[in-house]
Amino acid sequence: MKKIVGIVLSLGLLAISAATCADTEEPAETEQSVEITEETTSEETETSETTQAVIDVTVTVTGNSAEYIYDGLEHSVKGYEISCNDETFDVSSVVFSGTDEIIATEVGEYPMGLSADMFTCSDEAFNATFEVTDGVLKINTASVEIPESKTFVFDGTEKSCVPESEAYSIDGTNTAVDAGQYEITLSINASGGYLWSDGTNEDKTLSWAIEQADASEASVAVNDINIEYTGEEITPNVLVGMGGITLERDKDYTIQYSDNVNVGTALVTVSFTGNYKGEASATFEIAPVSYSVPKSHSYVYSGEEKSLDTEEYYTYSGDYSGTNAGEYIATAVLVDKTTTCWNDGSTDDKQVTLTIEPYVVTNAQITTDGESTQIVIDNGTDLVEGQDFTAEYDIDTDLEIATVKITYIGNYTGADEVTGDVEIVNENEHTFILNTRTGKYHYNYNCNGLNKSNPKNLSEVTATIEEMHENGYSPCKLCNPDDQYE
Numbered sequence: 001m002k003k004i005v006g007i008v009l010s011l012g013l014l015a016i017s018a019a020t021c022a023d024t025e026e027p028a029e030t031e032q033s034v035e036i037t038e039e040t041t042s043e044e045t046e047t048s049e050t051t052q053a054v055i056d057v058t059v060t061v062t063g064n065s066a067e068y069i070y071d072g073l074e075h076s077v078k079g080y081e082i083s084c085n086d087e088t089f090d091v092s093s094v095v096f097s098g099t100d101e102i103i104a105t106e107v108g109e110y111p112m113g114l115s116a117d118m119f120t121c122s123d124e125a126f127n128a129t130f131e132v133t134d135g136v137l138k139i140n141t142a143s144v145e146i147p148e149s150k151t152f153v154f155d156g157t158e159k160s161c162v163p164e165s166e167a168y169s170i171d172g173t174n175t176a177v178d179a180g181q182y183e184i185t186l187s188i189n190a191s192g193g194y195l196w197s198d199g200t201n202e203d204k205t206l207s208w209a210i211e212q213a214d215a216s217e218a219s220v221a222v223n224d225i226n227i228e229y230t231g232e233e234i235t236p237n238v239l240v241g242m243g244g245i246t247l248e249r250d251k252d253y254t255i256q257y258s259d260n261v262n263v264g265t266a267l268v269t270v271s272f273t274g275n276y277k278g279e280a281s282a283t284f285e286i287a288p289v290s291y292s293v294p295k296s297h298s299y300v301y302s303g304e305e306k307s308l309d310t311e312e313y314y315t316y317s318g319d320y321s322g323t324n325a326g327e328y329i330a331t332a333v334l335v336d337k338t339t340t341c342w343n344d345g346s347t348d349d350k351q352v353t354l355t356i357e358p359y360v361v362t363n364a365q366i367t368t369d370g371e372s373t374q375i376v377i378d379n380g381t382d383l384v385e386g387q388d389f390t391a392e393y394d395i396d397t398d399l400e401i402a403t404v405k406i407t408y409i410g411n412y413t414g415a416d417e418v419t420g421d422v423e424i425v426n427e428n429e430h431t432f433i434l435n436t437r438t439g440k441y442h443y444n445y446n447c448n449g450l451n452k453s454n455p456k457n458l459s460e461v462t463a464t465i466e467e468m469h470e471n472g473y474s475p476c477k478l479c480n481p482d483d484q485y486e
């Protein structure tokens with residue numbers, strides 16, 4: 001590694017000049033040197049006394065020095081400065097035999113190793129005393145700033161407290177994503193030439209932290225939009241987002257509900273935890289339970305009772321059921337107007353109508369004798385004259401034809417008209433029991449006067465009392481038939 005620069009010479013002056021020329025001087029100076037040599041020679045020849053007078057000089061040699069901070073690379077220092085206290089002394093006449101270069105990498109102090117005995121003077125005119133200061137290469141330890149503790153705010157990305165370095169090793173948690181307090185111990189790489197900036201090489205312990213991110217401005221959205229009163233606590237899920245990230249329940253936040261039973265505005269409070277801190281909230285509406293308004297209904301009379309629809313969430317005032325044809329008006333009233341409403345959003349009372357239409361009579365079976373009428377309708381029901389229908393009788397006594405106009409009323413509707421033959425009965429005629437043998441007539445067969453009569457002689461005769469008398473018949477004195485019809 002070390003290179004020898006100085007050249008050891010034991011030759012004559014001319015050779016030194018030549019060597020000097022070869023190493024450092026210009027050719028012109030080589031000639032000058034030769035001249036000097038000649039002058040010296042002539043001086044020696046002119047004054048033999050002064051020739052012998054050798055001049056004492058002090059030659060100062062100072063080795064070059066350098067300092068480096070350890071960086072793992074090779075450093076070097078080379079050469080030396082030379083000067084003399086006598087201007088007439090040519091320092092190029094100094095001959096050096098030794099090494100004037102130092103090369104090193106590791107931390108340390110490396111002397112060049114210069115000493116006076118490595119220098120000689122080739123000029124016999126001078127008696128040189130060498131004062132040598134050695135050169136030195138210093139490679140100093142690298143001073144490492146002690147890393148500072150850091151505090152980050154959680155943002156989902158990885159954080160590190162100190163950078164990786166060959167100057168120290170790191171023990172503990174130096175890299176983390178989640179909020180928390182972390183500790184690391186740094187050991188200086190002393191053997192590698194490093195030292196803390198405080199001059200020590202002791203381990204440094206650092207606490208660092210990732211703080212919770214403030215999520216007070218996070219968005220909180222209640223998932224369910226149509227929330228109805230249930231009588232129980234209502235706890236809809238919420239969607240919590242911050243900076244485009246959806247936070248996770250129980251990991252990032254917890255939820256508390258309040259005012260979440262009754263109809264009205266409920267509050268959900270989000271308390272952040274884990275990597276987040278702070279609180280946020282949202283409200284949601286608890287609507288009353290919505291129910292259909294009961295419908296009006298229309299039925300046809302059937303003899304059975306009909307009712308409007310009933311549900312437990314409302315009651316009726318007024319008539320909501322009936323049997324007979326007619327219109328029944330009821331008012332539906334919500335049982336609980338604080339937790340329920342109609343599906344139109346109101347809680348007002350609603351008027352509902354039950355209509356029972358009269359039965360339209362068709363194809364009735366009508367039997368009439370001109371005085372009363374029996375009607376059986378197609379569903380088998382016997383109608384009651386005067387209640388279910390009225391009959392208007394028009395009887396032609398000469399033709400013995402009756403025309404009956406029927407009008408259905410009450411629970412029935414429609415009209416009918418029937419005509420038919422009728423027997424016109426004389427109300428003065430009576431039926432007597434005539435004994436054709438005796439010419440006597442009796443009121444009926446119960447008369448004791450008939451006990452001994454031969455049935456062959458008995459016949460029924462219908463006639464007025466006057467006609468019986470006109471025909472020569474006489475009333476029985478026991479049963480007195482004429483008196484029976486007085």
Ligand SMILES: [Zn+2]
Pocket residue numbers: 441442443447448449450476477478479480
């Ligand atoms: Zn009689």
